Amino acid sequence: MNKTQFNINQLVRENVLGLMPYSSARDEYVSDGSEMIFLDANENPFENGVNRYPDPQQRNLKAVLAQQKSVSVQNILLGNGSDEVLDLLFRAFCEPKIDNIITLPPTYGMYKVLANINNIQNREVLLTESFEPNVKTILEAVNSNTKIIFLCSPNNPTGNSFSEERITQVLDRFDGLVVIDEAYIDFSDKESWIEKIKTYPNLIVTQTLSKAYGLAGIRLGVCYASEEIIAILNKIKPPYNVNELTQKRALERVMDFDKVNTEVSNILEERKKLITTLSQISFVEKIYETDANFILVKVDDADKRYDQLLQKGIVIRNRSTQPLCENTLRFTVGTPAENNALEKILKQL
Numbered sequence: 001m002n003k004t005q006f007n008i009n010q011l012v013r014e015n016v017l018g019l020m021p022y023s024s025a026r027d028e029y030v031s032d033g034s035e036m037i038f039l040d041a042n043e044n045p046f047e048n049g050v051n052r053y054p055d056p057q058q059r060n061l062k063a064v065l066a067q068q069k070s071v072s073v074q075n076i077l078l079g080n081g082s083d084e085v086l087d088l089l090f091r092a093f094c095e096p097k098i099d100n101i102i103t104l105p106p107t108y109g110m111y112k113v114l115a116n117i118n119n120i121q122n123r124e125v126l127l128t129e130s131f132e133p134n135v136k137t138i139l140e141a142v143n144s145n146t147k148i149i150f151l152c153s154p155n156n157p158t159g160n161s162f163s164e165e166r167i168t169q170v171l172d173r174f175d176g177l178v179v180i181d182e183a184y185i186d187f188s189d190k191e192s193w194i195e196k197i198k199t200y201p202n203l204i205v206t207q208t209l210s211k212a213y214g215l216a217g218i219r220l221g222v223c224y225a226s227e228e229i230i231a232i233l234n235k236i237k238p239p240y241n242v243n244e245l246t247q248k249r250a251l252e253r254v255m256d257f258d259k260v261n262t263e264v265s266n267i268l269e270e271r272k273k274l275i276t277t278l279s280q281i282s283f284v285e286k287i288y289e290t291d292a293n294f295i296l297v298k299v300d301d302a303d304k305r306y307d308q309l310l311q312k313g314i315v316i317r318n319r320s321t322q323p324l325c326e327n328t329l330r331f332t333v334g335t336p337a338e339n340n341a342l343e344k345i346l347k348q349l
């Protein structure tokens, strides 16, 4: 459709459209930096670093992210991991028992889980044999209640990025929302789709500090979209969904850009070595292209090889139950020492 006619309000659930969000103490009085006495939120007044409620809008962290990604603060929503961000999308746009979403297996399992939790039909359209979105079939699966199409690129568990052309076709031809999950974008040399949120009012890009940024334990997911979409999500998010410790730690890390880059370079170097190693293993039948910090391989007997590695103290992921992934194993790239240990064991099997 002509995206100049796009009206987000037609996609929002009716109850969300009319919702008045909870107004927290920290929403009603925003500090301008002057010395004030805060007696508004029933906190314990004795300082211990976290006795105050956190900033519900995470201003400091968003300011840095906005600058790094060349977007406005109003284009950003932060959540307790991407999982919370994705759940907010369901709750804002998908009417239980009525609406549906489209996902493209083999892919990240949470889309389906969240669809089930929110009682939303999940229409599955398999990727092609080369793990690309099948645009024609996707568009055939769309009906007037299809609210969101989830594209995971680079895709988990396959590792590849989807072709720009196919993603563009979906964005152009689908009138609902398109979520591009970029959890692994920092390991890829492809451009992020973030800058395209200015072009496509139906585009939502999600990223996370759980992978390249090495902060899976603090739970921080990021959503980039139009101001209108972010405003809707802000209405329904829990006021203090990103805690103070997470905000602090995330801020330190995103400002330490060089360190993150160095670690990512190391991981990419190790990925290259691990691909070479795997290519020398007799029971490895195929190594799939990867733009992520993991490698999917097809082996002779995935269950057997998985158990053998487990016996030797190495835990990988057996992805064989996923469609198009028969007899596949997924290896996350570890430290040089971990990868050396893995290499030694693989060569013994």
Ligand SMILES: *Cc1c(COP(=O)(O)O)cnc(C)c1O
Pocket: 080, 081, 082, 083, 084, 108, 152, 156, 181, 183, 207, 208, 209, 210, 211, 216, 220, 221
């Ligand atoms: C790991 C992963 C995430 C991360 O989720 P968080 O909740 O932010 O830790 C998101 N999407 C995909 C595809 C992933 O593999």
